Amino acid sequence: MKFTLIYPKWKKLRGQTEFHLPPHGPVVFAAALPKDIEIKFIDENLETIDFDDQADLIGISMMLTSQVKRGWEIADEYRKRGLPVICGGIATMLHAEETSLHADAVFLGEAEGRMEQVLDDFRNNQLRKIYDYLTDFPPIESVGIARRDILKRQLYNYKGIQMVDLFHASRGCRFDCYPCCVSYLGGRKFRPRPFEKVVEELAAIDNNRLYIVDNSLSQDRTWEKQLFTEMIPLKKKWCCHPIDDDDEVLDLAAQAGAWFVYQAIFDISDFIRNRVKRYHDFGIGVEGTILLGLDHHTEDFILRLIDFLLELELDLAEFTVLTPFPHTQAFEDLHGEGRILSYDWNDYTCDKVIFQPKQMSPERLQDLYDEAWKIFYREKPQPYRMFELFKKVIDKEMDDGSYRGEQRTQTKRKFGREKVPS
Amino acid sequence: MIEDLILKLRKEIIDQLQLEGISPEEVDPDAPLFGEGGLGLDSIDVLELVVLLDKNYGIKIRASKEGPKIFYSVKSIAEYIMNNQKK
Numbered sequence: 001m002k003f004t005l006i007y008p009k010w011k012k013l014r015g016q017t018e019f020h021l022p023p024h025g026p027v028v029f030a031a032a033l034p035k036d037i038e039i040k041f042i043d044e045n046l047e048t049i050d051f052d053d054q055a056d057l058i059g060i061s062m063m064l065t066s067q068v069k070r071g072w073e074i075a076d077e078y079r080k081r082g083l084p085v086i087c088g089g090i091a092t093m094l095h096a097e098e099t100s101l102h103a104d105a106v107f108l109g110e111a112e113g114r115m116e117q118v119l120d121d122f123r124n125n126q127l128r129k130i131y132d133y134l135t136d137f138p139p140i141e142s143v144g145i146a147r148r149d150i151l152k153r154q155l156y157n158y159k160g161i162q163m164v165d166l167f168h169a170s171r172g173c174r175f176d177c178y179p180c181c182v183s184y185l186g187g188r189k190f191r192p193r194p195f196e197k198v199v200e201e202l203a204a205i206d207n208n209r210l211y212i213v214d215n216s217l218s219q220d221r222t223w224e225k226q227l228f229t230e231m232i233p234l235k236k237k238w239c240c241h242p243i244d245d246d247d248e249v250l251d252l253a254a255q256a257g258a259w260f261v262y263q264a265i266f267d268i269s270d271f272i273r274n275r276v277k278r279y280h281d282f283g284i285g286v287e288g289t290i291l292l293g294l295d296h297h298t299e300d301f302i303l304r305l306i307d308f309l310l311e312l313e314l315d316l317a318e319f320t321v322l323t324p325f326p327h328t329q330a331f332e333d334l335h336g337e338g339r340i341l342s343y344d345w346n347d348y349t350c351d352k353v354i355f356q357p358k359q360m361s362p363e364r365l366q367d368l369y370d371e372a373w374k375i376f377y378r379e380k381p382q383p384y385r386m387f388e389l390f391k392k393v394i395d396k397e398m399d400d401g402s403y404r405g406e407q408r409t410q411t412k413r414k415f416g417r418e419k420v421p422s
Numbered sequence: 423m424i425e426d427l428i429l430k431l432r433k434e435i436i437d438q439l440q441l442e443g444i445s446p447e448e449v450d451p452d453a454p455l456f457g458e459g460g461l462g463l464d465s466i467d468v469l470e471l472v473v474l475l476d477k478n479y480g481i482k483i484r485a486s487k488e489g490p491k492i493f494y495s496v497k498s499i500a501e502y503i504m505n506n507q508k509k
Contacts, residue, residue: 017465158466160466380490381457383456384490387472
Protein backbone atom coordinates (compact mmCIF):
# COMPACT_ATOMS: atom_id res chain seq x y z
CA MET A 1 0.00 0.00 0.00
CA LYS A 2 1.25 3.47 -0.90
CA PHE A 3 0.77 5.89 1.95
CA THR A 4 1.64 9.56 1.42
CA LEU A 5 2.19 11.41 4.67
CA ILE A 6 1.99 15.19 4.49
CA TYR A 7 3.20 17.74 7.01
CA PRO A 8 1.44 21.03 6.10
CA LYS A 9 3.37 24.28 6.04
CA TRP A 10 2.81 27.13 8.48
CA LYS A 11 4.00 30.66 9.05
CA LYS A 12 7.11 30.74 11.22
CA LEU A 13 7.64 33.00 14.22
CA ARG A 14 8.27 36.59 13.19
CA GLY A 15 11.56 37.96 14.49
CA GLN A 16 13.23 34.58 14.74
CA THR A 17 15.91 33.37 12.33
CA GLU A 18 14.38 30.92 9.85
CA PHE A 19 15.08 27.31 10.65
CA HIS A 20 13.51 23.97 9.84
CA LEU A 21 13.86 20.94 12.05
CA PRO A 22 13.03 17.42 10.93
CA PRO A 23 9.47 16.86 12.18
CA HIS A 24 9.01 14.46 15.06
CA GLY A 25 5.30 13.52 15.01
CA PRO A 26 5.33 12.04 11.50
CA VAL A 27 8.40 9.86 12.11
CA VAL A 28 7.02 8.57 15.42
CA PHE A 29 3.68 7.89 13.74
CA ALA A 30 5.40 6.13 10.84
CA ALA A 31 6.98 3.72 13.33
CA ALA A 32 3.46 2.63 14.26
CA LEU A 33 2.62 1.68 10.66
CA PRO A 34 3.05 -1.94 9.55
CA LYS A 35 6.41 -2.59 7.88
CA ASP A 36 4.91 -3.41 4.48
CA ILE A 37 3.42 0.07 4.03
CA GLU A 38 5.30 2.15 1.49
CA ILE A 39 5.57 5.62 3.05
CA LYS A 40 6.29 8.79 1.13
CA PHE A 41 6.77 11.78 3.41
CA ILE A 42 6.40 15.39 2.28
CA ASP A 43 7.27 18.33 4.53
CA GLU A 44 5.44 21.16 2.83
CA ASN A 45 7.58 23.75 4.61
CA LEU A 46 10.39 22.64 2.32
CA GLU A 47 8.76 20.77 -0.57
CA THR A 48 5.89 21.21 -2.99
CA ILE A 49 3.03 18.73 -2.94
CA ASP A 50 2.24 17.02 -6.22
CA PHE A 51 -1.46 16.31 -5.80
CA ASP A 52 -1.47 14.08 -8.86
CA ASP A 53 1.15 11.74 -7.43
CA GLN A 54 -0.16 8.18 -7.01
CA ALA A 55 -1.12 6.98 -3.53
CA ASP A 56 -3.68 4.67 -1.94
CA LEU A 57 -4.14 6.68 1.23
CA ILE A 58 -3.16 10.19 2.30
CA GLY A 59 -2.17 10.95 5.88
CA ILE A 60 -2.00 14.52 7.13
CA SER A 61 0.03 15.03 10.26
CA MET A 62 -0.54 18.33 12.05
CA MET A 63 1.28 19.56 15.12
CA LEU A 64 0.28 23.20 15.32
CA THR A 65 -3.00 25.07 15.32
CA SER A 66 -1.49 27.32 12.65
CA GLN A 67 -1.13 24.25 10.41
CA VAL A 68 -4.74 23.11 10.45
CA LYS A 69 -6.29 25.40 7.87
CA ARG A 70 -3.59 24.49 5.37
CA GLY A 71 -4.01 20.84 6.32
CA TRP A 72 -7.74 21.07 5.58
CA GLU A 73 -7.03 22.69 2.19
CA ILE A 74 -4.67 19.84 1.35
CA ALA A 75 -7.23 17.27 2.49
CA ASP A 76 -9.94 18.92 0.38
CA GLU A 77 -7.66 18.95 -2.65
CA TYR A 78 -6.87 15.24 -2.37
CA ARG A 79 -10.48 14.28 -1.72
CA LYS A 80 -11.54 16.24 -4.82
CA ARG A 81 -9.29 13.84 -6.72
CA GLY A 82 -10.97 10.89 -5.04
CA LEU A 83 -8.12 10.03 -2.68
CA PRO A 84 -9.06 9.15 0.91
CA VAL A 85 -7.54 11.23 3.70
CA ILE A 86 -6.85 10.46 7.35
CA CYS A 87 -5.69 13.21 9.71
CA GLY A 88 -3.79 12.85 12.95
CA GLY A 89 -1.32 14.58 15.21
CA ILE A 90 -1.59 17.03 18.08
CA ALA A 91 -3.41 19.77 16.18
CA THR A 92 -5.92 17.26 14.84
CA MET A 93 -6.70 16.36 18.44
CA LEU A 94 -7.18 20.03 19.34
CA HIS A 95 -9.38 20.66 16.30
CA ALA A 96 -11.06 17.27 15.93
CA GLU A 97 -14.56 18.37 14.96
CA GLU A 98 -13.49 20.88 12.34
CA THR A 99 -10.91 18.48 10.94
CA SER A 100 -13.50 15.72 10.56
CA LEU A 101 -15.33 17.97 8.08
CA HIS A 102 -12.34 17.75 5.75
CA ALA A 103 -11.17 14.16 6.20
CA ASP A 104 -12.46 10.65 5.64
CA ALA A 105 -11.13 9.75 9.07
CA VAL A 106 -9.51 11.50 12.00
CA PHE A 107 -7.27 9.66 14.40
CA LEU A 108 -7.18 11.06 17.93
CA GLY A 109 -4.58 9.87 20.41
CA GLU A 110 -1.39 7.87 20.19
CA ALA A 111 -1.05 5.52 17.21
CA GLU A 112 1.01 2.61 18.56
CA GLY A 113 -0.81 -0.69 18.17
CA ARG A 114 -3.81 0.91 16.48
CA MET A 115 -2.83 1.39 12.86
CA GLU A 116 -3.21 -2.24 11.78
CA GLN A 117 -6.93 -1.98 12.60
CA VAL A 118 -7.29 1.40 10.88
CA LEU A 119 -5.60 0.09 7.74
CA ASP A 120 -7.71 -3.08 7.78
CA ASP A 121 -10.81 -0.89 7.98
CA PHE A 122 -9.51 1.11 5.04
CA ARG A 123 -8.84 -2.00 2.95
CA ASN A 124 -12.33 -3.27 3.75
CA ASN A 125 -13.84 0.07 2.85
CA GLN A 126 -14.99 0.49 6.43
CA LEU A 127 -12.90 3.44 7.52
CA ARG A 128 -14.48 5.04 10.57
CA LYS A 129 -15.02 8.78 10.70
CA ILE A 130 -13.33 9.06 14.10
CA TYR A 131 -10.83 6.85 15.88
CA ASP A 132 -10.87 8.23 19.38
CA TYR A 133 -8.07 6.98 21.61
CA LEU A 134 -7.51 10.37 23.21
CA THR A 135 -7.47 9.19 26.81
CA ASP A 136 -6.60 5.58 26.06
CA PHE A 137 -2.83 5.54 25.98
CA PRO A 138 -1.04 2.52 24.53
CA PRO A 139 1.66 0.85 26.65
CA ILE A 140 4.70 3.12 26.53
CA GLU A 141 6.84 0.05 25.76
CA SER A 142 5.08 -0.18 22.39
CA VAL A 143 6.61 3.07 21.14
CA GLY A 144 8.98 2.00 18.38
CA ILE A 145 12.11 3.57 16.97
CA ALA A 146 11.04 6.65 15.02
CA ARG A 147 11.24 6.13 11.24
CA ARG A 148 13.75 8.89 10.44
CA ASP A 149 14.50 7.03 7.22
CA ILE A 150 11.39 8.62 5.67
CA LEU A 151 12.95 12.09 6.00
CA LYS A 152 14.93 13.70 3.20
CA ARG A 153 17.82 14.64 5.44
CA GLN A 154 19.41 17.11 3.03
CA LEU A 155 16.37 19.36 3.53
CA TYR A 156 17.27 19.82 7.18
CA ASN A 157 20.74 21.06 6.50
CA TYR A 158 21.80 24.71 6.60
CA LYS A 159 25.01 25.48 4.74
CA GLY A 160 26.52 22.14 5.65
CA ILE A 161 25.23 22.11 9.24
CA GLN A 162 22.78 19.30 9.95
CA MET A 163 19.87 20.46 12.09
CA VAL A 164 19.23 18.65 15.36
CA ASP A 165 17.15 15.48 15.23
CA LEU A 166 14.14 15.32 17.51
CA PHE A 167 13.73 12.57 20.04
CA HIS A 168 11.46 11.74 22.98
CA ALA A 169 12.25 9.77 26.10
CA SER A 170 8.82 10.05 27.71
CA ARG A 171 5.21 11.12 27.26
CA GLY A 172 2.77 12.89 29.53
CA CYS A 173 3.56 15.70 31.91
CA ARG A 174 2.84 16.02 35.61
CA PHE A 175 2.51 19.78 35.28
CA ASP A 176 -0.57 21.55 33.99
CA CYS A 177 0.66 24.96 32.90
CA TYR A 178 -1.83 27.69 32.08
CA PRO A 179 -1.16 28.17 28.34
CA CYS A 180 -0.26 24.53 27.60
CA CYS A 181 -2.42 21.76 26.13
CA VAL A 182 -0.10 18.85 26.91
CA SER A 183 -2.15 17.66 29.86
CA TYR A 184 -5.17 17.42 27.53
CA LEU A 185 -3.20 15.58 24.87
CA GLY A 186 -0.79 13.32 26.67
CA GLY A 187 -2.26 13.22 30.15
CA ARG A 188 -0.77 14.30 33.46
CA LYS A 189 0.72 10.93 34.20
CA PHE A 190 4.42 10.86 33.39
CA ARG A 191 5.11 7.89 31.12
CA PRO A 192 8.83 7.24 30.61
CA ARG A 193 10.01 4.96 27.83
CA PRO A 194 12.14 1.98 28.89
CA PHE A 195 15.81 2.98 29.10
CA GLU A 196 16.95 0.21 26.77
CA LYS A 197 14.59 1.53 24.07
CA VAL A 198 15.75 5.09 24.65
CA VAL A 199 19.40 4.11 24.32
CA GLU A 200 18.72 1.89 21.30
CA GLU A 201 16.97 4.72 19.49
CA LEU A 202 19.51 7.38 20.44
CA ALA A 203 22.38 5.21 19.27
CA ALA A 204 20.64 4.64 15.93
CA ILE A 205 20.25 8.34 15.12
CA ASP A 206 22.82 9.38 12.55
CA ASN A 207 23.31 12.76 14.17
CA ASN A 208 25.27 13.80 17.23
CA ARG A 209 23.04 16.79 17.88
CA LEU A 210 19.54 16.31 19.21
CA TYR A 211 16.54 18.09 20.59
CA ILE A 212 14.92 16.07 23.36
CA VAL A 213 11.34 17.25 22.98
CA ASP A 214 9.85 15.88 26.22
CA ASN A 215 7.70 18.58 27.77
CA SER A 216 9.98 18.85 30.78
CA LEU A 217 12.70 16.50 31.93
CA SER A 218 11.97 17.65 35.45
CA GLN A 219 9.39 14.94 36.09
CA ASP A 220 11.08 12.39 38.28
CA ARG A 221 14.57 12.96 39.67
CA THR A 222 15.51 9.28 39.85
CA TRP A 223 14.45 8.78 36.24
CA GLU A 224 16.27 11.90 35.16
CA LYS A 225 19.51 10.76 36.76
CA GLN A 226 19.32 7.33 35.20
CA LEU A 227 18.42 8.78 31.80
CA PHE A 228 21.50 11.01 31.80
CA THR A 229 23.72 8.22 33.12
CA GLU A 230 22.57 5.96 30.28
CA MET A 231 23.21 8.74 27.77
CA ILE A 232 26.78 9.59 28.77
CA PRO A 233 28.52 6.90 26.66
CA LEU A 234 26.61 7.98 23.53
CA LYS A 235 28.38 11.38 23.46
CA LYS A 236 25.33 13.09 21.97
CA LYS A 237 24.86 16.83 22.41
CA TRP A 238 21.34 18.02 22.98
CA CYS A 239 18.94 20.77 23.91
CA CYS A 240 15.81 20.18 25.93
CA HIS A 241 13.16 21.67 28.16
CA PRO A 242 13.88 22.27 31.87
CA ILE A 243 16.15 20.02 33.90
CA ASP A 244 15.86 19.74 37.69
CA ASP A 245 17.89 22.21 39.71
CA ASP A 246 19.98 19.70 41.59
CA ASP A 247 23.79 19.39 41.66
CA GLU A 248 23.88 15.72 40.79
CA VAL A 249 21.22 15.98 38.07
CA LEU A 250 22.85 19.00 36.44
CA ASP A 251 26.28 17.41 36.59
CA LEU A 252 25.01 14.21 34.98
CA ALA A 253 23.13 16.24 32.36
CA ALA A 254 26.31 18.12 31.49
CA GLN A 255 28.25 14.85 31.25
CA ALA A 256 25.48 13.42 29.05
CA GLY A 257 25.91 16.30 26.62
CA ALA A 258 23.37 18.93 27.68
CA TRP A 259 24.03 21.81 25.28
CA PHE A 260 21.28 24.26 26.13
CA VAL A 261 17.91 24.34 27.83
CA TYR A 262 14.70 26.15 26.92
CA GLN A 263 13.78 27.78 30.18
CA ALA A 264 10.63 29.80 30.72
CA ILE A 265 11.44 33.21 32.17
CA PHE A 266 8.14 34.06 33.76
CA ASP A 267 9.03 36.67 36.36
CA ILE A 268 11.71 38.99 37.67
CA SER A 269 13.05 37.09 40.63
CA ASP A 270 16.12 35.65 42.28
CA PHE A 271 14.61 32.23 41.59
CA ILE A 272 14.90 32.80 37.84
CA ARG A 273 18.27 34.54 38.16
CA ASN A 274 19.61 31.58 40.10
CA ARG A 275 18.03 29.03 37.74
CA VAL A 276 19.85 30.53 34.74
CA LYS A 277 23.10 30.89 36.66
CA ARG A 278 22.99 27.26 37.78
CA TYR A 279 22.69 26.00 34.21
CA HIS A 280 25.59 28.24 33.19
CA ASP A 281 27.65 27.03 36.17
CA PHE A 282 27.40 23.53 34.71
CA GLY A 283 28.30 24.70 31.20
CA ILE A 284 24.73 24.42 29.93
CA GLY A 285 23.41 27.28 27.79
CA VAL A 286 19.97 28.84 28.25
CA GLU A 287 17.47 29.97 25.68
CA GLY A 288 14.87 31.94 27.58
CA THR A 289 11.30 31.51 26.44
CA ILE A 290 9.25 34.54 27.32
CA LEU A 291 5.49 34.62 27.09
CA LEU A 292 3.97 38.09 27.00
CA GLY A 293 0.38 39.12 27.61
CA LEU A 294 -0.66 37.35 30.79
CA ASP A 295 -3.27 39.21 32.81
CA HIS A 296 -0.78 40.60 35.32
CA HIS A 297 1.57 41.88 32.61
CA THR A 298 1.54 45.66 32.66
CA GLU A 299 3.54 47.71 30.19
CA ASP A 300 6.01 48.56 32.96
CA PHE A 301 6.40 44.88 33.89
CA ILE A 302 7.17 43.87 30.31
CA LEU A 303 9.80 46.61 29.92
CA ARG A 304 11.40 45.64 33.25
CA LEU A 305 11.31 41.99 32.22
CA ILE A 306 13.24 42.74 29.03
CA ASP A 307 15.90 44.61 31.05
CA PHE A 308 16.06 41.64 33.41
CA LEU A 309 16.65 39.26 30.49
CA LEU A 310 19.70 41.25 29.48
CA GLU A 311 21.03 41.10 33.05
CA LEU A 312 20.61 37.31 33.08
CA GLU A 313 23.06 36.88 30.20
CA LEU A 314 20.76 34.46 28.45
CA ASP A 315 22.29 32.85 25.40
CA LEU A 316 19.16 33.35 23.32
CA ALA A 317 15.63 34.55 23.89
CA GLU A 318 12.41 33.61 22.15
CA PHE A 319 9.39 35.82 22.66
CA THR A 320 5.84 34.69 22.16
CA VAL A 321 2.47 36.27 22.79
CA LEU A 322 -0.08 34.41 24.90
CA THR A 323 -2.10 32.37 22.41
CA PRO A 324 -5.30 30.71 23.60
CA PHE A 325 -5.04 27.29 22.01
CA PRO A 326 -8.19 25.20 22.26
CA HIS A 327 -8.35 22.86 25.26
CA THR A 328 -6.17 25.09 27.41
CA GLN A 329 -7.20 27.02 30.49
CA ALA A 330 -6.15 30.18 28.62
CA PHE A 331 -8.76 29.44 25.95
CA GLU A 332 -11.45 28.67 28.50
CA ASP A 333 -10.81 31.91 30.36
CA LEU A 334 -10.41 34.27 27.41
CA HIS A 335 -13.21 32.70 25.40
CA GLY A 336 -15.49 32.74 28.45
CA GLU A 337 -14.77 36.41 29.02
CA GLY A 338 -15.36 37.27 25.37
CA ARG A 339 -11.79 38.49 24.98
CA ILE A 340 -10.71 36.44 21.98
CA LEU A 341 -10.46 38.71 18.94
CA SER A 342 -9.74 36.12 16.26
CA TYR A 343 -10.77 32.54 15.76
CA ASP A 344 -8.85 32.36 12.49
CA TRP A 345 -6.41 29.57 13.32
CA ASN A 346 -3.87 30.99 10.86
CA ASP A 347 -3.48 33.86 13.34
CA TYR A 348 -2.46 31.45 16.12
CA THR A 349 1.23 31.76 15.35
CA CYS A 350 2.24 32.99 18.83
CA ASP A 351 3.53 36.28 17.45
CA LYS A 352 0.16 37.99 17.01
CA VAL A 353 -2.04 39.49 19.70
CA ILE A 354 -5.39 37.81 19.10
CA PHE A 355 -7.04 38.58 22.40
CA GLN A 356 -7.87 41.63 24.48
CA PRO A 357 -5.07 41.98 27.05
CA LYS A 358 -6.13 43.00 30.53
CA GLN A 359 -3.62 45.78 31.09
CA MET A 360 -3.29 47.48 27.70
CA SER A 361 -4.62 47.60 24.17
CA PRO A 362 -3.89 44.74 21.74
CA GLU A 363 -1.91 47.19 19.61
CA ARG A 364 0.29 48.21 22.54
CA LEU A 365 1.02 44.60 23.43
CA GLN A 366 1.87 43.91 19.79
CA ASP A 367 4.30 46.86 19.81
CA LEU A 368 5.90 45.67 23.04
CA TYR A 369 6.28 42.20 21.58
CA ASP A 370 8.13 43.57 18.55
CA GLU A 371 10.19 45.85 20.81
CA ALA A 372 11.18 42.90 23.00
CA TRP A 373 12.94 41.15 20.10
CA LYS A 374 14.62 44.38 19.04
CA ILE A 375 15.83 45.41 22.49
CA PHE A 376 17.10 41.97 23.43
CA TYR A 377 19.11 41.55 20.21
CA ARG A 378 20.25 45.18 19.86
CA GLU A 379 23.71 44.94 21.43
CA LYS A 380 24.35 41.33 20.50
CA PRO A 381 22.54 40.47 17.26
CA GLN A 382 20.77 37.13 16.92
CA PRO A 383 23.31 35.67 14.44
CA TYR A 384 26.15 36.44 16.84
CA ARG A 385 24.38 34.89 19.81
CA MET A 386 23.58 31.83 17.71
CA PHE A 387 27.22 31.61 16.69
CA GLU A 388 28.25 31.65 20.36
CA LEU A 389 25.82 28.90 21.19
CA PHE A 390 26.93 26.91 18.17
CA LYS A 391 30.56 27.40 19.17
CA LYS A 392 29.70 25.90 22.56
CA VAL A 393 28.56 22.65 21.00
CA ILE A 394 31.57 22.50 18.72
CA ASP A 395 33.87 23.03 21.71
CA LYS A 396 32.10 20.25 23.63
CA GLU A 397 32.45 17.94 20.64
CA MET A 398 36.10 18.83 20.15
CA ASP A 399 36.71 18.03 23.82
CA ASP A 400 35.26 14.51 23.64
CA GLY A 401 36.27 13.75 20.06
CA SER A 402 32.74 13.58 18.67
CA TYR A 403 33.01 16.57 16.30
CA ARG A 404 32.11 15.49 12.78
CA GLY A 405 32.71 18.72 10.85
CA GLU A 406 30.30 20.21 8.41
CA GLN A 407 29.07 18.51 5.25
CA ARG A 408 31.12 20.29 2.61
CA THR A 409 28.84 19.25 -0.24
CA GLN A 410 25.98 21.15 1.38
CA THR A 411 27.73 24.45 2.14
CA LYS A 412 26.03 26.24 -0.72
CA ARG A 413 22.55 25.09 0.23
CA LYS A 414 20.06 26.29 2.80
CA PHE A 415 17.40 23.74 3.74
CA GLY A 416 17.67 22.06 0.36
CA ARG A 417 17.54 25.28 -1.60
CA GLU A 418 20.40 26.92 -3.47
CA LYS A 419 21.82 29.84 -1.52
CA VAL A 420 20.26 33.08 -2.68
CA PRO A 421 23.00 35.46 -3.88
CA SER A 422 23.59 38.25 -1.38
CA MET B 423 47.57 50.79 6.25
CA ILE B 424 44.01 50.03 7.26
CA GLU B 425 42.66 50.89 3.80
CA ASP B 426 44.84 48.17 2.25
CA LEU B 427 43.75 45.70 4.89
CA ILE B 428 40.07 46.52 4.29
CA LEU B 429 40.55 45.91 0.56
CA LYS B 430 42.18 42.54 1.22
CA LEU B 431 39.65 41.60 3.90
CA ARG B 432 36.65 42.28 1.67
CA LYS B 433 37.91 39.77 -0.88
CA GLU B 434 38.81 37.21 1.79
CA ILE B 435 35.38 37.49 3.38
CA ILE B 436 33.62 36.95 0.07
CA ASP B 437 35.78 33.88 -0.60
CA GLN B 438 35.53 32.39 2.89
CA LEU B 439 31.78 32.92 3.17
CA GLN B 440 31.19 31.86 -0.44
CA LEU B 441 29.13 35.00 -0.99
CA GLU B 442 27.78 35.06 -4.50
CA GLY B 443 26.63 37.95 -6.67
CA ILE B 444 28.66 40.56 -4.82
CA SER B 445 32.08 42.07 -5.60
CA PRO B 446 34.58 43.31 -2.98
CA GLU B 447 33.97 46.90 -4.10
CA GLU B 448 30.29 46.55 -3.30
CA VAL B 449 30.95 45.71 0.34
CA ASP B 450 30.62 48.93 2.34
CA PRO B 451 33.33 48.67 5.02
CA ASP B 452 31.21 50.66 7.49
CA ALA B 453 27.93 48.77 6.96
CA PRO B 454 26.81 46.40 9.74
CA LEU B 455 27.48 42.76 8.95
CA PHE B 456 24.25 41.62 10.57
CA GLY B 457 20.68 42.59 9.86
CA GLU B 458 19.21 44.76 7.19
CA GLY B 459 21.30 47.36 5.39
CA GLY B 460 24.45 45.28 5.47
CA LEU B 461 25.66 41.87 4.41
CA GLY B 462 22.95 40.11 6.46
CA LEU B 463 25.37 37.50 7.75
CA ASP B 464 24.22 34.52 9.80
CA SER B 465 25.71 32.50 12.65
CA ILE B 466 27.53 30.12 10.31
CA ASP B 467 29.12 33.12 8.58
CA VAL B 468 30.45 34.30 11.96
CA LEU B 469 31.99 30.90 12.45
CA GLU B 470 33.63 31.23 9.04
CA LEU B 471 34.95 34.69 9.97
CA VAL B 472 36.47 33.24 13.12
CA VAL B 473 38.17 30.58 11.00
CA LEU B 474 39.36 33.26 8.57
CA LEU B 475 40.94 35.37 11.30
CA ASP B 476 42.70 32.34 12.74
CA LYS B 477 43.85 30.97 9.39
CA ASN B 478 44.93 34.21 7.69
CA TYR B 479 45.95 36.38 10.62
CA GLY B 480 46.73 34.01 13.48
CA ILE B 481 44.06 35.65 15.63
CA LYS B 482 41.93 33.44 17.84
CA ILE B 483 38.53 34.86 18.73
CA ARG B 484 36.98 33.57 21.91
CA ALA B 485 33.31 34.11 22.59
CA SER B 486 33.27 37.37 24.51
CA LYS B 487 31.31 40.51 25.09
CA GLU B 488 33.59 42.27 22.60
CA GLY B 489 32.62 39.85 19.82
CA PRO B 490 29.72 41.86 18.40
CA LYS B 491 31.92 44.97 18.34
CA ILE B 492 34.72 43.13 16.52
CA PHE B 493 32.28 41.74 13.99
CA TYR B 494 30.23 44.89 13.61
CA SER B 495 31.60 45.75 10.15
CA VAL B 496 34.48 44.99 7.82
CA LYS B 497 36.20 48.09 9.15
CA SER B 498 35.86 47.00 12.77
CA ILE B 499 37.35 43.61 11.91
CA ALA B 500 40.25 45.34 10.15
CA GLU B 501 40.83 47.56 13.18
CA TYR B 502 40.83 44.52 15.45
CA ILE B 503 43.38 42.79 13.23
CA MET B 504 45.60 45.89 13.21
CA ASN B 505 45.52 46.07 17.00
CA ASN B 506 45.91 42.38 17.73
CA GLN B 507 48.01 40.76 15.05
CA LYS B 508 51.34 39.58 16.35
CA LYS B 509 54.12 41.67 14.87
